[in-house]
Amino acid sequence: GQQVMQIPQYQHVQEGEDFTTYCNSSTTLSNIQWYKQRPGGHPVFLIQLVKSGEVKKQKRLTFQFGEAKKNSSLHITATQTTDVGTYFCAGPPGGDSWGKLQFGAGTQVVVTP
Amino acid sequence: ETGVTQTPRHLVMGMTNKKSLKCEQHLGHNAMYWYKQSAKKPLELMFVYNFKEQTENNSVPSRFSPECPNSSHLFLHLHTLQPEDSALYLCASSQSQGTGNTIYFGEGSWLTVV
Numbered sequence: 001g002q003q004v005m006q007i008p009q010y011q012h013v014q015e016g017e018d019f020t021t022y023c024n025s026s027t028t029l030s031n032i033q034w035y036k037q038r039p040g041g042h043p044v045f046l047i048q049l050v051k052s053g054e055v056k057k058q059k060r061l062t063f064q065f066g067e068a069k070k071n072s073s074l075h076i077t078a079t080q081t082t083d084v085g086t087y088f089c090a091g092p093p094g095g096d097s098w099g100k101l102q103f104g105a106g107t108q109v110v111v112t113p
Numbered sequence: 114e115t116g117v118t119q120t121p122r123h124l125v126m127g128m129t130n131k132k133s134l135k136c137e138q139h140l141g142h143n144a145m146y147w148y149k150q151s152a153k154k155p156l157e158l159m160f161v162y163n164f165k166e167q168t169e170n171n172s173v174p175s176r177f178s179p180e181c182p183n184s185s186h187l188f189l190h191l192h193t194l195q196p197e198d199s200a201l202y203l204c205a206s207s208q209s210q211g212t213g214n215t216i217y218f219g220e221g222s223w224l225t226v227v
Contacts, residue, residue: 004155033215033216035216041220042203042218042219042220042221043156043203043216043218044218045215045216045217048215088156090156090216092214100158100161100169101158101214101216103155103156104155105153105154105155106155
């Protein structure tokens with residue numbers, strides 16, 4: 001079955017630094033979604049990428065979907081303490097498999113002031 | 114704020130108890146989900162309902178029994194649970210059909226089985 005893997009599992013970042021977290025799928029994805037879960041909170045949708053090679057930006061966050069639609073990345077510039085949380089990628093396998101979003105294990109981000 | 118509300122937010126129950134988790138979505142969606150989130154594990158999809166019909170049961174033990182009386186409400190009935198069932202149970206909803214469904218999560222119900 002499809003597997004979605006995220007690396008790194010943990011990311012300690014100094015405030016102001018940049019970092020990237022990666023998401024890799026064992027199968028081609030029709031789209032990739034990113035969610036953020038703050039400590040003690042619930043996952044919240046951030047963005048969805050659909051096209052091969054697509055790049056989207058949300059302020060200091062840059063999301064990219066790979067050309068083969070099997071991987072994605074999230075790059076955060078000038079990290080702030082508000083970026084603390086766990087970032088999940090999720091994707092349905094190719095085809096009409098709605099509802100069967102496969103979530104990665106997440107990257108837990110800790111920001112040091 | 115979330116358009117998906119869950120009650121109770123915290124629940125402690127014994128292994129012989131019977132309890133239920135409730136979820137209500139105010140987003141006009143047609144699909145609802147139960148996810149389980151345990152420490153150090155990926156989000157696990159448990160059940161999916163589309164237009165009140167169960168379309169996915171991800172090999173969940175029968176001690177978890179879902180109920181979906183309408184597209185806005187979803188329950189998870191719990192009985193004779195085990196301590197390893199302690200976790201955060203997340204309800205979610207999305208528009209029906211299509212591969213671009215965004216999942217909207219509730220704030221979750223923290224369950225502790227003693």
